[in-house]
Amino acid sequence: MRNVILKDGTAVPQLGQGTWNIGERPEKRKDEIAALRLGIEQGMTLLDTAEMYGEGAAEDLLGEAIEPFKREDLFIVSKVYPWNAGKESIFDSCEASLERIGTDYLDLYLLHWRGSVPLAETVACMEELKKQGKILRWGVSNLDTDEMDELFAVPCGENCMTDQVLYHLGSRGIEFSLLPWLQEHNTAMMAYSPLAQAGTLRSSMLENKALQEIASAHGVSIFQIMLAFTIVNEHIISIPRSSSPKHTLENRQAADIVLSADELAALNAEYPAPRHKVFLDMI
């Protein structure tokens, strides 16, 4: 598994595991836990969750999934609701996430999306959580280029480790200005919904001939090609969500797929990156 090096020198695997919609159906719990554990064993040790997911249910399931592993071998990411991201609520929110996951600290804590709490207040709270040892680092999610500028202008704003944004083959808007901005500022990008939610965010992809031909040439599924595409850029961390061991294994294998220049050109022709600024895509 290739690593992405964060600005504090920490190496994280380029492929992690998401947890949205996980932990909400008792009949699926066994498979979801098995999938996460298999992924961890296969090196997908970066685990992304949020207080929002199932209102804590995903954090709770993640806590059970990680029980057999050493805490220091994992990189756990959680997120705070925007309305909890101020001094009145963030400390309780973080504590509740820690309790549900069953850990003393988060490796990374993200502002889930921008709300009405001033960025300067959120950053000050994140820095305080770092001092308290509750989180090791912090970042943001769903912030566009102009908002990253604003963030870096507040005290300690440049300590932001990552911006987690929607990115998949069929949604490449960030390649125009946000991704170059993040690279210039040595801030990692984390791609969410890298499988376009199994194609549901752009269903025409499932029928795309070029994608099908490339998948068939590699003997893999189109989803594995979509995932491999999101990590061609060595600055991007991708966090697919799977709730079955079969999908998890396929996703892990995607990290080993090398797309040739011709294949990348074919994908670019089908799904070109924009040549002008487009608003940040989000769900």
Ligand SMILES: NC(=O)c1ccc[n+]([C@@H]2O[C@H](COP(=O)([O-])OP(=O)(O)OC[C@H]3O[C@@H](n4cnc5c(N)ncnc54)[C@H](OP(=O)(O)O)[C@@H]3O)[C@@H](O)[C@H]2O)c1
């Ligand atoms: N910061 C944010 O605002 C934000 C927003 C959205 C997501 N996220 C994070 O990003 C993670 C991933 O995004 P996502 O959950 O929206 O969507 P995703 O990872 O693009 O897609 C998940 C879907 O793909 C299916 N799948 C997984 N592996 C597959 C494979 N190898 N072949 C075929 N289908 C496969 C899953 O089915 P099964 O479940 O049946 O395996 C599920 O239906 C989330 O779980 C969450 O942690 C963050």
